[in-house]
Amino acid sequence: MHSTMECLTEWMTRQRWYAGKGRVPQLVEVHREDWPCDEPDASIRVLLLRDTASTPPSLYHVPIVARTTIPRGAGPAFIGRDEHDDYLFDGPHDPIYVRALLRRLGVTRHDQAGRVHTGEQSNSSIIVDGGSEAPLVAKVFRLVHPGDNPDVVLQTALTTAGNRNVPRMLGSVTAAWTDPLGSESHTDEPVRGHLAFAQEFVPGVRDGWPLALEAAREGEPFTTDAERLGRVTAAVHQALAACLPSREPTLGDIVGFVAGWHQRLAVAISDVPQLRDLRPQIEAVYDAARDAPWPPLQRIHGDFHLGQVLRRPTGEWLIVDFEGEPLRPLSERSRVDSPLRDVAGMLRSFDYAVGSLRRESRAAAGAIDTASLDLDALALEAERAEWARMARAAFLDGYIAASGLDLRAHRALLDAFELDKAVYEAMYEARNRPGWLPIPLAAVAYLVSSSRAAKR
Numbered sequence: 001m002h003s004t005m006e007c008l009t010e011w012m013t014r015q016r017w018y019a020g021k022g023r024v025p026q027l028v029e030v031h032r033e034d035w036p037c038d039e040p041d042a043s044i045r046v047l048l049l050r051d052t053a054s055t056p057p058s059l060y061h062v063p064i065v066a067r068t069t070i071p072r073g074a075g076p077a078f079i080g081r082d083e084h085d086d087y088l089f090d091g092p093h094d095p096i097y098v099r100a101l102l103r104r105l106g107v108t109r110h111d112q113a114g115r116v117h118t119g120e121q122s123n124s125s126i127i128v129d130g131g132s133e134a135p136l137v138a139k140v141f142r143l144v145h146p147g148d149n150p151d152v153v154l155q156t157a158l159t160t161a162g163n164r165n166v167p168r169m170l171g172s173v174t175a176a177w178t179d180p181l182g183s184e185s186h187t188d189e190p191v192r193g194h195l196a197f198a199q200e201f202v203p204g205v206r207d208g209w210p211l212a213l214e215a216a217r218e219g220e221p222f223t224t225d226a227e228r229l230g231r232v233t234a235a236v237h238q239a240l241a242a243c244l245p246s247r248e249p250t251l252g253d254i255v256g257f258v259a260g261w262h263q264r265l266a267v268a269i270s271d272v273p274q275l276r277d278l279r280p281q282i283e284a285v286y287d288a289a290r291d292a293p294w295p296p297l298q299r300i301h302g303d304f305h306l307g308q309v310l311r312r313p314t315g316e317w318l319i320v321d322f323e324g325e326p327l328r329p330l331s332e333r334s335r336v337d338s339p340l341r342d343v344a345g346m347l348r349s350f351d352y353a354v355g356s357l358r359r360e361s362r363a364a365a366g367a368i369d370t371a372s373l374d375l376d377a378l379a380l381e382a383e384r385a386e387w388a389r390m391a392r393a394a395f396l397d398g399y400i401a402a403s404g405l406d407l408r409a410h411r412a413l414l415d416a417f418e419l420d421k422a423v424y425e426a427m428y429e430a431r432n433r434p435g436w437l438p439i440p441l442a443a444v445a446y447l448v449s450s451s452r453a454a455k456r
Protein backbone atom coordinates (compact mmCIF):
# COMPACT_ATOMS: atom_id res chain seq x y z
CA MET A 1 0.00 0.00 0.00
CA HIS A 2 1.38 3.42 -0.98
CA SER A 3 0.31 7.07 -0.97
CA THR A 4 -1.65 8.26 -4.00
CA MET A 5 1.39 10.25 -5.10
CA GLU A 6 3.70 7.22 -4.84
CA CYS A 7 1.27 5.12 -6.89
CA LEU A 8 1.02 7.85 -9.55
CA THR A 9 4.78 8.41 -9.68
CA GLU A 10 5.48 4.78 -10.46
CA TRP A 11 2.61 4.51 -12.95
CA MET A 12 3.33 7.74 -14.85
CA THR A 13 6.85 6.69 -15.83
CA ARG A 14 5.23 3.88 -17.84
CA GLN A 15 2.75 6.08 -19.73
CA ARG A 16 3.41 7.01 -23.38
CA TRP A 17 2.28 10.58 -22.64
CA TYR A 18 4.81 11.10 -19.83
CA ALA A 19 7.28 13.46 -21.48
CA GLY A 20 10.14 13.07 -19.00
CA LYS A 21 11.34 9.73 -20.42
CA GLY A 22 14.05 8.14 -18.30
CA ARG A 23 13.40 10.42 -15.31
CA VAL A 24 11.44 9.70 -12.14
CA PRO A 25 8.62 12.26 -11.82
CA GLN A 26 8.72 14.57 -8.78
CA LEU A 27 5.02 15.29 -8.39
CA VAL A 28 3.32 18.12 -6.50
CA GLU A 29 -0.48 18.46 -6.45
CA VAL A 30 -1.38 21.91 -7.82
CA HIS A 31 -5.13 21.46 -8.21
CA ARG A 32 -7.81 18.90 -7.41
CA GLU A 33 -11.46 18.69 -8.43
CA ASP A 34 -13.85 16.04 -7.12
CA TRP A 35 -16.34 15.42 -9.89
CA PRO A 36 -19.84 14.11 -9.06
CA CYS A 37 -19.99 10.39 -9.57
CA ASP A 38 -22.94 8.12 -10.34
CA GLU A 39 -21.71 5.09 -8.33
CA PRO A 40 -21.77 5.06 -4.50
CA ASP A 41 -18.54 3.10 -3.97
CA ALA A 42 -16.40 5.20 -6.27
CA SER A 43 -15.11 8.76 -6.57
CA ILE A 44 -13.58 10.80 -9.38
CA ARG A 45 -10.53 12.99 -8.70
CA VAL A 46 -9.27 15.28 -11.41
CA LEU A 47 -5.69 16.19 -10.52
CA LEU A 48 -3.24 18.68 -11.95
CA LEU A 49 0.26 17.56 -10.97
CA ARG A 50 3.39 19.58 -11.43
CA ASP A 51 6.43 17.49 -12.32
CA THR A 52 9.45 19.34 -11.02
CA ALA A 53 11.81 16.67 -12.40
CA SER A 54 11.62 18.36 -15.81
CA THR A 55 13.03 21.78 -16.73
CA PRO A 56 10.91 23.85 -17.02
CA PRO A 57 8.44 21.95 -14.79
CA SER A 58 5.48 20.40 -16.64
CA LEU A 59 1.87 20.33 -15.51
CA TYR A 60 0.09 17.00 -16.05
CA HIS A 61 -3.66 16.41 -16.10
CA VAL A 62 -4.35 13.12 -14.33
CA PRO A 63 -8.03 12.20 -13.86
CA ILE A 64 -8.39 9.10 -11.67
CA VAL A 65 -11.21 6.98 -10.31
CA ALA A 66 -10.93 5.59 -6.75
CA ARG A 67 -12.95 2.44 -6.04
CA THR A 68 -13.43 0.24 -2.99
CA THR A 69 -13.45 -2.91 -5.12
CA ILE A 70 -11.78 -3.94 -8.38
CA PRO A 71 -14.31 -4.21 -11.20
CA ARG A 72 -14.00 -7.16 -13.56
CA GLY A 73 -11.82 -6.40 -16.60
CA ALA A 74 -10.21 -3.34 -15.01
CA GLY A 75 -6.63 -4.67 -15.40
CA PRO A 76 -5.00 -2.29 -17.92
CA ALA A 77 -6.34 0.78 -16.15
CA PHE A 78 -5.08 -0.15 -12.67
CA ILE A 79 -2.74 2.38 -11.07
CA GLY A 80 -2.33 1.08 -7.51
CA ARG A 81 -3.84 0.86 -4.02
CA ASP A 82 -3.59 4.01 -1.91
CA GLU A 83 -3.24 4.74 1.81
CA HIS A 84 -7.04 4.66 2.26
CA ASP A 85 -7.27 1.15 0.80
CA ASP A 86 -8.88 2.55 -2.35
CA TYR A 87 -8.01 1.04 -5.72
CA LEU A 88 -6.99 3.74 -8.21
CA PHE A 89 -7.75 3.57 -11.94
CA ASP A 90 -6.82 5.71 -14.94
CA GLY A 91 -9.89 7.89 -15.67
CA PRO A 92 -10.05 7.57 -19.49
CA HIS A 93 -10.26 3.75 -19.13
CA ASP A 94 -13.00 3.92 -16.50
CA PRO A 95 -16.68 4.16 -17.53
CA ILE A 96 -17.54 6.32 -14.49
CA TYR A 97 -15.06 8.99 -15.56
CA VAL A 98 -16.14 8.77 -19.20
CA ARG A 99 -19.78 9.41 -18.25
CA ALA A 100 -18.78 12.35 -16.02
CA LEU A 101 -16.55 13.79 -18.75
CA LEU A 102 -19.33 13.61 -21.35
CA ARG A 103 -21.65 15.45 -18.93
CA ARG A 104 -19.01 18.19 -18.49
CA LEU A 105 -18.58 18.39 -22.27
CA GLY A 106 -22.32 18.96 -22.58
CA VAL A 107 -22.74 15.84 -24.71
CA THR A 108 -26.03 13.99 -24.28
CA ARG A 109 -26.14 10.44 -25.56
CA HIS A 110 -27.57 7.13 -24.37
CA ASP A 111 -24.64 4.89 -25.16
CA GLN A 112 -21.70 6.27 -23.20
CA ALA A 113 -19.33 3.29 -23.32
CA GLY A 114 -15.87 4.40 -24.39
CA ARG A 115 -12.64 2.75 -25.49
CA VAL A 116 -9.22 4.35 -25.35
CA HIS A 117 -7.43 4.87 -28.68
CA THR A 118 -4.48 2.49 -28.76
CA GLY A 119 -2.10 4.35 -31.09
CA GLU A 120 1.07 6.21 -30.12
CA GLN A 121 -0.39 9.35 -28.55
CA SER A 122 0.79 12.36 -26.59
CA ASN A 123 -2.71 12.65 -25.05
CA SER A 124 -5.49 10.13 -24.28
CA SER A 125 -8.40 9.85 -26.70
CA ILE A 126 -11.62 8.08 -25.76
CA ILE A 127 -13.75 6.86 -28.63
CA VAL A 128 -17.49 6.57 -27.94
CA ASP A 129 -19.05 4.83 -30.91
CA GLY A 130 -21.53 2.22 -29.64
CA GLY A 131 -25.23 2.30 -30.51
CA SER A 132 -26.87 4.25 -33.26
CA GLU A 133 -25.85 7.76 -32.21
CA ALA A 134 -23.15 9.73 -34.06
CA PRO A 135 -19.72 8.54 -32.85
CA LEU A 136 -17.44 10.96 -31.04
CA VAL A 137 -13.91 11.12 -29.70
CA ALA A 138 -13.03 12.91 -26.46
CA LYS A 139 -9.41 14.00 -26.23
CA VAL A 140 -8.05 14.33 -22.70
CA PHE A 141 -5.01 16.62 -22.72
CA ARG A 142 -2.18 15.28 -20.60
CA LEU A 143 0.15 18.28 -20.55
CA VAL A 144 -1.89 21.35 -19.65
CA HIS A 145 -1.04 25.02 -19.80
CA PRO A 146 -2.64 28.24 -18.63
CA GLY A 147 -4.54 29.74 -21.57
CA ASP A 148 -6.63 28.40 -24.42
CA ASN A 149 -5.35 25.28 -26.13
CA PRO A 150 -4.92 25.94 -29.90
CA ASP A 151 -6.34 22.45 -30.62
CA VAL A 152 -9.69 23.69 -29.24
CA VAL A 153 -9.47 27.27 -30.52
CA LEU A 154 -8.60 26.43 -34.13
CA GLN A 155 -10.92 23.46 -34.56
CA THR A 156 -13.80 25.40 -32.96
CA ALA A 157 -13.19 28.34 -35.31
CA LEU A 158 -13.08 26.03 -38.34
CA THR A 159 -16.25 24.17 -37.23
CA THR A 160 -18.06 27.48 -36.71
CA ALA A 161 -16.95 28.58 -40.19
CA GLY A 162 -18.50 25.39 -41.61
CA ASN A 163 -15.15 23.95 -42.75
CA ARG A 164 -15.38 20.21 -43.55
CA ASN A 165 -11.64 19.48 -43.60
CA VAL A 166 -11.59 19.06 -39.80
CA PRO A 167 -13.88 16.86 -37.65
CA ARG A 168 -16.76 18.85 -36.15
CA MET A 169 -16.05 20.24 -32.64
CA LEU A 170 -18.65 19.29 -30.00
CA GLY A 171 -17.49 20.91 -26.75
CA SER A 172 -14.62 21.45 -24.33
CA VAL A 173 -13.82 21.42 -20.59
CA THR A 174 -11.62 23.93 -18.77
CA ALA A 175 -10.35 24.25 -15.20
CA ALA A 176 -9.11 27.20 -13.15
CA TRP A 177 -6.11 26.72 -10.88
CA THR A 178 -3.51 28.71 -8.99
CA ASP A 179 0.12 27.87 -9.56
CA PRO A 180 2.48 30.72 -8.63
CA LEU A 181 5.52 28.50 -9.25
CA GLY A 182 4.32 27.41 -12.70
CA SER A 183 6.85 28.28 -15.38
CA GLU A 184 4.20 29.92 -17.58
CA SER A 185 1.93 31.63 -15.03
CA HIS A 186 4.11 33.19 -12.26
CA THR A 187 1.01 34.65 -10.60
CA ASP A 188 -1.05 34.17 -7.45
CA GLU A 189 -4.19 34.81 -9.50
CA PRO A 190 -6.11 31.79 -10.77
CA VAL A 191 -5.36 30.85 -14.39
CA ARG A 192 -7.61 28.87 -16.72
CA GLY A 193 -6.77 26.25 -19.32
CA HIS A 194 -8.33 23.48 -21.37
CA LEU A 195 -8.44 19.93 -19.98
CA ALA A 196 -10.33 18.10 -22.75
CA PHE A 197 -12.56 18.46 -25.79
CA ALA A 198 -14.85 16.29 -27.88
CA GLN A 199 -15.27 16.16 -31.61
CA GLU A 200 -17.01 14.06 -34.24
CA PHE A 201 -15.24 10.67 -34.62
CA VAL A 202 -14.89 9.87 -38.30
CA PRO A 203 -15.14 6.10 -38.83
CA GLY A 204 -13.17 4.26 -41.49
CA VAL A 205 -10.41 6.86 -41.82
CA ARG A 206 -6.75 5.87 -42.16
CA ASP A 207 -3.76 7.74 -40.78
CA GLY A 208 -1.52 9.39 -43.37
CA TRP A 209 1.68 8.01 -41.83
CA PRO A 210 1.01 4.26 -42.28
CA LEU A 211 -0.58 4.99 -45.67
CA ALA A 212 2.54 6.76 -46.88
CA LEU A 213 4.82 4.08 -45.42
CA GLU A 214 2.84 1.36 -47.15
CA ALA A 215 3.04 3.15 -50.51
CA ALA A 216 6.77 3.88 -50.18
CA ARG A 217 7.49 0.28 -49.14
CA GLU A 218 5.57 -1.08 -52.15
CA GLY A 219 7.13 1.47 -54.51
CA GLU A 220 3.69 2.92 -55.29
CA PRO A 221 3.57 6.64 -56.06
CA PHE A 222 1.87 8.84 -53.48
CA THR A 223 1.55 11.82 -55.79
CA THR A 224 -2.26 11.88 -56.09
CA ASP A 225 -2.66 11.74 -52.32
CA ALA A 226 0.12 14.27 -51.77
CA GLU A 227 -1.36 16.69 -54.30
CA ARG A 228 -4.79 16.47 -52.63
CA LEU A 229 -3.16 16.95 -49.26
CA GLY A 230 -1.46 20.11 -50.55
CA ARG A 231 -4.85 21.44 -51.69
CA VAL A 232 -6.54 20.67 -48.35
CA THR A 233 -3.67 22.28 -46.44
CA ALA A 234 -4.08 25.45 -48.51
CA ALA A 235 -7.87 25.39 -48.02
CA VAL A 236 -7.51 25.08 -44.24
CA HIS A 237 -4.91 27.87 -44.19
CA GLN A 238 -7.29 30.10 -46.16
CA ALA A 239 -10.17 29.28 -43.81
CA LEU A 240 -8.01 30.03 -40.74
CA ALA A 241 -6.83 33.32 -42.24
CA ALA A 242 -10.46 34.29 -42.84
CA CYS A 243 -11.79 33.51 -39.34
CA LEU A 244 -8.80 34.25 -37.08
CA PRO A 245 -6.19 37.05 -37.08
CA SER A 246 -3.91 37.39 -40.10
CA ARG A 247 -1.54 40.21 -41.12
CA GLU A 248 1.52 41.19 -43.12
CA PRO A 249 4.73 40.49 -41.17
CA THR A 250 6.58 43.52 -39.84
CA LEU A 251 10.38 43.70 -39.88
CA GLY A 252 10.17 43.12 -36.13
CA ASP A 253 8.25 39.86 -36.72
CA ILE A 254 10.86 38.65 -39.20
CA VAL A 255 13.77 39.50 -36.92
CA GLY A 256 11.89 37.66 -34.13
CA PHE A 257 11.44 34.50 -36.26
CA VAL A 258 15.11 34.45 -37.24
CA ALA A 259 16.17 34.96 -33.61
CA GLY A 260 13.83 32.09 -32.62
CA TRP A 261 15.52 29.75 -35.11
CA HIS A 262 18.98 30.67 -33.78
CA GLN A 263 17.81 30.16 -30.21
CA ARG A 264 16.28 26.78 -30.95
CA LEU A 265 19.49 25.72 -32.68
CA ALA A 266 21.51 26.65 -29.60
CA VAL A 267 19.23 24.53 -27.38
CA ALA A 268 19.29 21.65 -29.88
CA ILE A 269 23.10 21.64 -29.98
CA SER A 270 23.24 20.94 -26.26
CA ASP A 271 21.01 17.84 -26.79
CA VAL A 272 22.51 16.83 -30.14
CA PRO A 273 26.23 17.72 -30.27
CA GLN A 274 26.46 16.41 -33.88
CA LEU A 275 24.75 19.66 -34.95
CA ARG A 276 27.63 21.79 -33.67
CA ASP A 277 29.88 21.29 -36.73
CA LEU A 278 27.08 22.42 -39.07
CA ARG A 279 26.19 25.50 -37.03
CA PRO A 280 27.78 28.13 -39.36
CA GLN A 281 26.05 26.69 -42.45
CA ILE A 282 22.68 26.39 -40.67
CA GLU A 283 22.93 29.96 -39.41
CA ALA A 284 23.73 31.19 -42.94
CA VAL A 285 20.45 29.67 -44.23
CA TYR A 286 18.55 31.35 -41.37
CA ASP A 287 20.15 34.74 -42.00
CA ALA A 288 19.46 34.58 -45.75
CA ALA A 289 15.75 34.11 -45.00
CA ARG A 290 15.69 37.46 -43.19
CA ASP A 291 16.04 39.26 -46.52
CA ALA A 292 13.63 37.01 -48.46
CA PRO A 293 9.99 37.92 -49.21
CA TRP A 294 7.58 36.71 -46.49
CA PRO A 295 3.89 35.85 -47.06
CA PRO A 296 1.30 37.05 -44.50
CA LEU A 297 1.24 35.61 -40.99
CA GLN A 298 -1.80 33.79 -39.65
CA ARG A 299 -2.83 30.98 -37.27
CA ILE A 300 -1.53 27.62 -38.50
CA HIS A 301 -1.56 23.93 -37.54
CA GLY A 302 1.91 24.20 -35.99
CA ASP A 303 3.06 20.54 -35.97
CA PHE A 304 1.95 19.39 -39.37
CA HIS A 305 3.02 15.90 -40.42
CA LEU A 306 1.58 12.71 -41.89
CA GLY A 307 0.47 11.48 -38.44
CA GLN A 308 -1.93 14.45 -38.20
CA VAL A 309 -3.90 13.78 -41.37
CA LEU A 310 -6.60 11.18 -41.89
CA ARG A 311 -7.81 9.88 -45.25
CA ARG A 312 -11.50 9.13 -45.63
CA PRO A 313 -12.48 6.05 -47.65
CA THR A 314 -13.47 8.55 -50.39
CA GLY A 315 -9.86 9.76 -50.61
CA GLU A 316 -10.53 13.15 -48.99
CA TRP A 317 -8.10 14.29 -46.29
CA LEU A 318 -9.03 15.52 -42.81
CA ILE A 319 -6.66 17.40 -40.52
CA VAL A 320 -6.48 16.85 -36.73
CA ASP A 321 -4.34 17.79 -33.70
CA PHE A 322 -3.86 21.56 -33.96
CA GLU A 323 -1.97 21.68 -30.64
CA GLY A 324 1.35 22.71 -32.21
CA GLU A 325 4.78 21.33 -31.32
CA PRO A 326 4.75 19.90 -27.80
CA LEU A 327 8.28 21.23 -27.14
CA ARG A 328 7.25 24.90 -27.75
CA PRO A 329 5.67 27.06 -25.02
CA LEU A 330 1.90 27.57 -25.42
CA SER A 331 2.31 31.35 -25.71
CA GLU A 332 4.36 30.86 -28.92
CA ARG A 333 1.90 28.30 -30.29
CA SER A 334 -1.01 30.70 -29.80
CA ARG A 335 0.35 33.50 -32.00
CA VAL A 336 0.09 34.15 -35.71
CA ASP A 337 2.83 32.25 -37.52
CA SER A 338 3.94 31.56 -41.07
CA PRO A 339 1.91 29.05 -43.13
CA LEU A 340 5.30 27.97 -44.51
CA ARG A 341 5.99 26.28 -41.16
CA ASP A 342 3.18 23.80 -41.92
CA VAL A 343 4.27 23.32 -45.53
CA ALA A 344 7.82 22.62 -44.33
CA GLY A 345 6.51 20.18 -41.69
CA MET A 346 4.72 18.07 -44.29
CA LEU A 347 7.69 18.14 -46.66
CA ARG A 348 9.81 16.76 -43.83
CA SER A 349 7.27 14.03 -43.22
CA PHE A 350 7.63 12.56 -46.74
CA ASP A 351 11.37 12.46 -46.14
CA TYR A 352 10.72 10.80 -42.75
CA ALA A 353 8.69 8.04 -44.40
CA VAL A 354 11.64 6.95 -46.55
CA GLY A 355 14.06 7.61 -43.69
CA SER A 356 12.18 5.22 -41.44
CA LEU A 357 12.10 2.53 -44.16
CA ARG A 358 15.85 3.02 -44.67
CA ARG A 359 16.31 2.55 -40.93
CA GLU A 360 14.21 -0.62 -41.03
CA SER A 361 15.95 -2.20 -44.02
CA ARG A 362 19.47 -1.32 -42.81
CA ALA A 363 18.64 -2.88 -39.44
CA ALA A 364 17.37 -6.03 -41.19
CA ALA A 365 20.54 -6.22 -43.31
CA GLY A 366 22.74 -5.49 -40.29
CA ALA A 367 24.22 -2.57 -42.30
CA ILE A 368 25.45 0.52 -40.52
CA ASP A 369 26.18 2.81 -43.48
CA THR A 370 25.86 3.11 -47.25
CA ALA A 371 29.27 1.45 -47.81
CA SER A 372 28.09 -1.80 -46.25
CA LEU A 373 25.01 -2.14 -48.53
CA ASP A 374 24.84 -4.35 -51.63
CA LEU A 375 23.81 -2.95 -55.04
CA ASP A 376 20.17 -4.05 -54.75
CA ALA A 377 19.83 -2.35 -51.39
CA LEU A 378 21.41 0.83 -52.78
CA ALA A 379 19.03 0.80 -55.76
CA LEU A 380 16.05 0.40 -53.42
CA GLU A 381 17.21 3.36 -51.33
CA ALA A 382 17.58 5.51 -54.47
CA GLU A 383 14.09 4.50 -55.65
CA ARG A 384 12.61 5.46 -52.30
CA ALA A 385 14.44 8.80 -52.29
CA GLU A 386 12.77 9.45 -55.65
CA TRP A 387 9.39 8.48 -54.12
CA ALA A 388 9.85 11.19 -51.49
CA ARG A 389 11.00 13.76 -54.07
CA MET A 390 7.86 13.17 -56.15
CA ALA A 391 5.52 13.24 -53.15
CA ARG A 392 7.09 16.50 -51.97
CA ALA A 393 6.75 18.08 -55.42
CA ALA A 394 3.11 16.96 -55.74
CA PHE A 395 2.28 18.36 -52.29
CA LEU A 396 3.78 21.73 -53.30
CA ASP A 397 1.89 21.65 -56.63
CA GLY A 398 -1.42 21.05 -54.83
CA TYR A 399 -0.74 23.81 -52.31
CA ILE A 400 0.27 26.31 -54.98
CA ALA A 401 -2.76 25.46 -57.17
CA ALA A 402 -5.23 25.94 -54.32
CA SER A 403 -3.64 28.95 -52.60
CA GLY A 404 -2.21 30.90 -55.51
CA LEU A 405 0.90 31.39 -53.35
CA ASP A 406 3.97 30.60 -55.43
CA LEU A 407 5.92 28.62 -52.88
CA ARG A 408 8.79 28.09 -55.29
CA ALA A 409 9.39 31.84 -55.22
CA HIS A 410 9.74 31.45 -51.42
CA ARG A 411 12.38 28.68 -51.69
CA ALA A 412 14.91 30.37 -49.38
CA LEU A 413 12.29 30.92 -46.69
CA LEU A 414 10.83 27.44 -47.08
CA ASP A 415 14.31 25.94 -46.71
CA ALA A 416 14.86 27.92 -43.51
CA PHE A 417 11.56 26.61 -42.08
CA GLU A 418 12.42 23.09 -43.17
CA LEU A 419 15.83 23.36 -41.56
CA ASP A 420 14.32 24.68 -38.33
CA LYS A 421 11.87 21.76 -38.35
CA ALA A 422 14.68 19.25 -38.89
CA VAL A 423 16.63 20.83 -36.00
CA TYR A 424 13.49 20.51 -33.82
CA GLU A 425 13.11 16.89 -34.92
CA ALA A 426 16.73 16.15 -34.02
CA MET A 427 16.02 17.46 -30.52
CA TYR A 428 12.70 15.55 -30.35
CA GLU A 429 14.31 12.28 -31.46
CA ALA A 430 17.31 12.67 -29.13
CA ARG A 431 14.84 12.97 -26.25
CA ASN A 432 12.27 10.40 -27.34
CA ARG A 433 13.55 7.97 -30.00
CA PRO A 434 17.37 8.17 -30.24
CA GLY A 435 17.41 5.42 -32.90
CA TRP A 436 15.58 7.79 -35.28
CA LEU A 437 18.05 10.65 -34.88
CA PRO A 438 19.89 9.92 -38.19
CA ILE A 439 16.71 10.84 -40.14
CA PRO A 440 16.59 14.55 -39.20
CA LEU A 441 20.40 14.77 -39.07
CA ALA A 442 20.65 13.63 -42.70
CA ALA A 443 18.06 16.27 -43.62
CA VAL A 444 20.00 19.02 -41.86
CA ALA A 445 23.18 17.99 -43.69
CA TYR A 446 21.34 18.00 -47.05
CA LEU A 447 19.59 21.33 -46.50
CA VAL A 448 22.90 23.09 -45.80
CA SER A 449 24.78 21.32 -48.61
CA SER A 450 26.13 23.22 -51.61
CA SER A 451 23.95 21.19 -54.03
CA ARG A 452 20.84 22.34 -52.17
CA ALA A 453 22.11 25.93 -51.97
CA ALA A 454 22.48 25.95 -55.75
CA LYS A 455 18.73 25.35 -56.10
CA ARG A 456 17.76 28.38 -53.97
Ligand SMILES: Nc1ncnc2c1ncn2[C@@H]1O[C@H](COP(=O)(O)OP(=O)(O)O)[C@@H](O)[C@H]1O
Pocket residue numbers: 117119120121122123124125137139167199200201202203205207307308310320321323
Ligand atom coordinates in the same frame (compact mmCIF):
# COMPACT_ATOMS: atom_id res chain seq x y z
N1 LIG B 1 -12.01 12.85 -35.17
C1 LIG B 1 -11.34 11.71 -35.38
N2 LIG B 1 -11.88 10.70 -36.09
C2 LIG B 1 -11.20 9.55 -36.26
N3 LIG B 1 -9.98 9.29 -35.75
C3 LIG B 1 -9.40 10.26 -35.04
C4 LIG B 1 -10.04 11.52 -34.81
N4 LIG B 1 -9.23 12.28 -34.06
C5 LIG B 1 -8.12 11.55 -33.83
N5 LIG B 1 -8.21 10.34 -34.40
C6 LIG B 1 -7.20 9.27 -34.34
O1 LIG B 1 -6.44 9.46 -33.15
C7 LIG B 1 -5.06 9.68 -33.46
C8 LIG B 1 -4.44 10.63 -32.46
O2 LIG B 1 -5.12 11.87 -32.48
P1 LIG B 1 -4.32 13.21 -32.19
O3 LIG B 1 -5.29 14.34 -32.15
O4 LIG B 1 -3.18 13.33 -33.17
O5 LIG B 1 -3.77 12.94 -30.71
P2 LIG B 1 -2.37 13.29 -29.97
O6 LIG B 1 -2.36 14.79 -29.77
O7 LIG B 1 -2.47 12.57 -28.68
O8 LIG B 1 -1.23 12.81 -30.85
C9 LIG B 1 -5.08 10.19 -34.90
O9 LIG B 1 -3.86 9.96 -35.55
C10 LIG B 1 -6.22 9.35 -35.48
O10 LIG B 1 -5.79 8.05 -35.78
Ligand SMILES: O=P(O)(O)O[C@H]1O[C@H](CO)[C@@H](O[C@H]2O[C@H](CO)[C@@H](O)[C@H](O)[C@H]2O)[C@H](O)[C@H]1O
Pocket residue numbers: 120121122209303305306307321324325326345348349350352353425428
Ligand atom coordinates in the same frame (compact mmCIF):
# COMPACT_ATOMS: atom_id res chain seq x y z
O1 LIG C 1 2.27 13.85 -33.00
P1 LIG C 1 2.87 14.71 -31.95
O2 LIG C 1 2.14 16.01 -31.78
O3 LIG C 1 3.12 14.03 -30.64
O4 LIG C 1 4.32 15.17 -32.59
C1 LIG C 1 5.58 14.78 -32.09
O5 LIG C 1 5.83 13.40 -32.37
C2 LIG C 1 5.96 13.06 -33.77
C3 LIG C 1 6.31 11.56 -33.83
O6 LIG C 1 5.26 10.81 -33.32
C4 LIG C 1 7.08 13.87 -34.42
O7 LIG C 1 7.03 13.61 -35.84
C5 LIG C 1 8.20 13.15 -36.48
O8 LIG C 1 8.04 11.75 -36.74
C6 LIG C 1 6.93 11.43 -37.61
C7 LIG C 1 6.95 9.92 -37.81
O9 LIG C 1 6.75 9.25 -36.60
C8 LIG C 1 7.07 12.14 -38.96
O10 LIG C 1 5.93 11.88 -39.77
C9 LIG C 1 7.20 13.64 -38.74
O11 LIG C 1 7.41 14.29 -39.98
C10 LIG C 1 8.36 13.93 -37.78
O12 LIG C 1 8.42 15.32 -37.49
C11 LIG C 1 6.80 15.36 -34.23
O13 LIG C 1 7.87 16.10 -34.78
C12 LIG C 1 6.67 15.64 -32.72
O14 LIG C 1 6.35 17.01 -32.51
